[in-house]
Amino acid sequence: MLTALSVSFLAVLRIVLICLAGTWLVRRGIIDRAFCRSLSRLILHLMLPCLLIAKLSASAEWSNLVRWALLPISALLYVAFGFGVGALVVWVTRPPPSLRRLVTAASAFGNSGYIPYPLVTALAATAPWLAGDPGAGDRGVAYISVYLLCMSPCLWGIGYPYLAHQPLRALRREHFLSPPIIAALIGVGLGVVPWLHGLFVAPGAPLRVLIDAAGVIGEGVIPCALLVLGANLSETPADSGDLPVRAYLGLACGRLLLMPALGVVYVLALRRWGLLPSDPMFALVLLVESAVPAATNLMVMCQVHGRNETAMAWVLVVNNLLAIATLSLWGGVFLWLLSRLA
Template identity: 25%
Template structure:
């Protein structure tokens, strides 16, 4: 399989994404006006609440069994490494180039979160169809590869809708803080007094010095017989417990989001044989339910891409992402991460952690080379933060992916064939 063939295979999915993005941009123009901002918001809510959970459930319940989960145990670890090292590279970009605070989460998420779903489902069959590939005949290669890709997409969904979702959600809070600090005059005199001037309790004497007040408080504390250090330790314990409860509540809330719930239920139906037999297969009594869910899930990718393209028109004019940050993201995703991936996968293979199947090892390496997940666009639209900046990042990273992916795929197959 030559380099030109690999370049064609790798570029096709990215060209498809860019074409749909351009269509979305056209639909958002004043000339067409089919995807104005309110329409994009409504469509995004449908994608988040209906299409994405259905996509997760349909792929997992059909392709992943309990035995697969056990034998492919290294894949969730490998995806965790992509998020770990990608996140580290993203934070390095943030610290070096210092973007606006509300863009930090988007930049880290774009560096850490690869497109572990639809691109793999397109790329794997195309590579298997090429003569001379190192993965065997077309049917066997495609069957194994699609199972691995579906499992990868489902696992990636867990990471995306917890870690990346948290980053974008935190960015939306940063944006609110940024807007408040950017225009304090809109809050009036009451806002300035409440935030900048010390408040007095009713009946408090203005002439009492603060040092005397502190002394009086210490005397009262001693008279009560409660040491100040003991009070401080109790207060610290309450604060720590409150923080832990808040963190646990936040994690549980994010795990209950529709995409994550769809993945959890899909795992259950795929792992439990009798539940799987109810939905999957020609003789399954409820196969029409599986078909309907899959039909809804198929709307995820085109809808998300149209939204990204629609946001692109505004993003190219008003994006606050510096070109050097986009370049740094391209280097992080297509140079640094793939090199790290080769080291990790080769080390795991040397330690005997991986099955001997070269397609499995190939997909583990590919997970480090993919462009940012388009699910990030759903999140930015959902929280109303950095939609245009996200579209610009997606446009340039997917444009650069065509050549980068082909070169890395050729290198990966050479490594696995030697």
């Protein structure tokens, strides 16, 4: 257990150090908010799509699609679990009525991409029982990408109108067909369609150089995304908003403690029912996705709606600071659990 905790701590520490570099760059005036916005757009429209195409095209096969179907289903179930946890947090902490949806949404939607990507790859690279599996990290990235095929539409299709008290028809098409989702579908298509696989993906394929170039571009996603996250979290709001301290703490307990506990129960139930694939990286991704802090895109939604920006900013600051400890702890628990189940 101590070995699992130390491996998890070092993996989380790697993420924290990169985020701190982003904070330092902002505090020294080397980068500013405009640069972070531009870098975020670069990640969204180029770097992340390239990563998804490169990883999914190499991993997707027809035989995998049935097993992978559990990932988007799990994303939908996690959102449902999160809404239940959010309702419990609201009932216990009694935030102002105008902020109850904010608390519920922050419980339901986690940072399902930019934290799981580096954390899962770091755990795969350092866990002793995965030392003989060099492809574990790439499979983890592929699983996270498929998970996001459902989580991203849920975030924008449910979270966006929920925070704005708007009907679903207020959404625009780009909220569902974002560049990463389109890229993930392309990557799956390149992997499972034989003639496309032979043209782009197979060793010696005529257009293999395009996939290789996409892989090189995609390698920059994780450090750049963590730098942006650290830069955004460095700008602490001057006031605490209208949300009481008990609500911030209750939300952190719900998102960072109760949700991972539900994730463990869920994964154990899948294994008991014979629904969990044998690849330990599959279970690790499901477990990590349950333990991440609130989604940073919720702040974008609050800014678009012009309401509760300060409260949401503090929710993200508190969640991410406490997640340093909780992710280290839960990561160790996850690795220990999977080593026992292996």
